[in-house]
Amino acid sequence: MATPKSMVRQKVQGVSYRSRRERRREQIIKIASGLISEKGYHDVTVEEIADKVGVAKGTIYLYFPSKEKLYLEILEDSYEAIESILEKEIAKSDPAPIKLKKVLTLIFEFYKRNLDILRILSRDETHLIREHYEFTEHWRLRRIKLYERILEKGQKEGSFRSTNTKLTALIMFGLVRSVMFFYRTDKTAGEIADEVFTVIYRGILVSQVEEEEGLLYGN
Amino acid sequence: MATPKSMVRQKVQGVSYRSRRERRREQIIKIASGLISEKGYHDVTVEEIADKVGVAKGTIYLYFPSKEKLYLEILEDSYEAIESILEKEIAKSDPAPIKLKKVLTLIFEFYKRNLDILRILSRDETHLIREHYEFTEHWRLRRIKLYERILEKGQKEGSFRSTNTKLTALIMFGLVRSVMFFYRTDKTAGEIADEVFTVIYRGILVSQVEEEEGLLYGN
Amino acid sequence: MATPKSMVRQKVQGVSYRSRRERRREQIIKIASGLISEKGYHDVTVEEIADKVGVAKGTIYLYFPSKEKLYLEILEDSYEAIESILEKEIAKSDPAPIKLKKVLTLIFEFYKRNLDILRILSRDETHLIREHYEFTEHWRLRRIKLYERILEKGQKEGSFRSTNTKLTALIMFGLVRSVMFFYRTDKTAGEIADEVFTVIYRGILVSQVEEEEGLLYGN
Amino acid sequence: MATPKSMVRQKVQGVSYRSRRERRREQIIKIASGLISEKGYHDVTVEEIADKVGVAKGTIYLYFPSKEKLYLEILEDSYEAIESILEKEIAKSDPAPIKLKKVLTLIFEFYKRNLDILRILSRDETHLIREHYEFTEHWRLRRIKLYERILEKGQKEGSFRSTNTKLTALIMFGLVRSVMFFYRTDKTAGEIADEVFTVIYRGILVSQVEEEEGLLYGN
């Protein structure tokens, strides 16, 4: 019964406060991501970020203790986002080829919406702080491991032939970046994932069937 | 008669001068490559380079007009090196699969010896100067084009099935980086190139033959 | 015999280089001392120091790694100076009263010429860095110890009456600052030291002789 | 009739308001004194003070117009406190030696309870604002003058021998600081004052009487 009014206010303030702060935080992260992606960590100044957000320089420091930590939080936020997207898919017990295609689709979709992050990650400005190095390393290992597990699963299931899974995982890890950055197309992320999947799945070698068809139809 | 030694040196200088200058230039480029690869452009100081070369800071400016130009020349030198290696191979009229395998081998070999360059290229610190952006763009397009042409050639020859050559080329372009950086192995560049080639060539799908073998032998 | 010319040059350069650098270093220390003494550590900017020295801001950093270290070196330089002055006197085996008077004279003389240092020391801006705290503490203890030893010596010799030497030493330590700062007079350091000594002496001196003399000669 | 409680509070507020405000003011001053004494004016932030008081940063500014003024008020408060303590004693017509001993006792007692103030005063961060400089100068002059007057009184009364009262006063002024800071002892302020007094007294006292007494009574 005590001071219901103040309780309400507190509650409302609590929420509105947290969400205001949270919104601003995200806004800073988004703008900083864009700028860093475009120009690289060192060529973006804190003032530049502040200007684009529309606040004073000092305000950035109310949300992030340093430029480096801001950078790190960009990574952490993205990591959580992509992980939470992937984990649902990973949990499912689809056959490996379907799983692989879905995972590729989710990853392409995520990076299509967050190309900045991919660019920041690839730039690999690892050396700023130890935490950053460890973070990207962890990310990379986790992604590669994911591909590996799907490949192993497929081999057990008999749907993938026996390749070096480590190497094959690295190939998939590497292609994401180049395809996302340089594949000029109107296709959706899902369509691109399909295309990529097919190349990886079937290879580039002319298959028996095709060859025969070629022979038959004079291709 | 005074200081005959120095006179001799002077006499030879016509020749030794140019070559000394050339040698020093290369030495600077090499050391700068290593440092920039390790720490990134912005985290390497001109003084650091000079120290490691064993000259004074100002001396670097006798060989390169600016830090940015030095950076650009690292790229240019590498580009010339890899191009001259590749062009001999490209000129040959091998069948596409062989050509592809050979090109991959040469590229892996080059980057194995010049991992610094690959790291610098991937870091993509493209924004320093317009020339730099244009240069890496040119490099990338040229490499992708090379893969595309081999793929098209293979398709014409009937040895490669009909895939989207642009996309497939991007896949190959992308995997080089991840494989070179993260494939922990004692294999030679040639062996790695073979392995990669096989994955790309045949895909990961269990083939007819294999499946049948599996059936026959209860694998 | 080898290249005597270059040896000479090197030698000359060695000297002229070191002395130029040394001179500039001292100049910076002197000007910084004055400014810090006047305004306090925090209210002096590095730029201000540089301006007054007549160099650019960056130049200060060629001589001192940081503002804090510059501050510390001001102290260290002064400490060495006063110590080297005192140690000659301390070594002598004069009777305690003479020794005390001489020591006071040397200290007054030193601080008269280096009032800035005394002001910096008294300001006790201890907390900047641990080294600084330790340094002034060391300095203080050393000076107090010096007074104590002289007092003890005097007591042993029978020329000083038995007072608490620790407390008496602290009194002497404390008066130096107030007298140097606030005693408006044209007297020389030696004359001031004499005056101070007399006040203190009559307190610690075993007064029998004087008293008798006073009685005998109607003083 | 609504909210009678708040009405009551309002009614009482005339009194409780002022005293609450007054109490908070003093609390801020006390905490600020401690912090500034410990770390120096520049190394204490307003936020730090607010945190320790348990209020928000802005609240400090409801009580003090600026950090500098807060600093000044710390001094003013202390000055009033010590002055009100001393003035009663000064008014009395005790003989000079007794007066001197009593004054020393009061001063030692005050600073023993307010070592922070002594530390702040000694730090002499006089340059922040003109008022501050004038204030500490005033304080110092007043204290020195006090010692001088007692000394002069003693000389007139024939209990102190003829010394330079200005210099002697400065000696007393200076010793307070060093003794308070560095005399490690369990003695009370009164006992310390006695000890100090004795050292000083035997120096400034006209010793005839003592001497004679000593002679007569074998002291």
Next chain:
DNA sequence: TATGAATGAGTATTCATTCAT
């Protein structure tokens, strides 16, 4: 009164580049 988010002037420090020797 009280809050605490926002401000932006101020400062130490770095480093590419120049230039007298």
Next chain:
DNA sequence: TATGAATGAATACTCATTCAT
């Protein structure tokens, strides 16, 4: 050529102060 002292623009970060709530 080579040096390295000197420069000064650039930049991350701090903190006293303000003000809307």
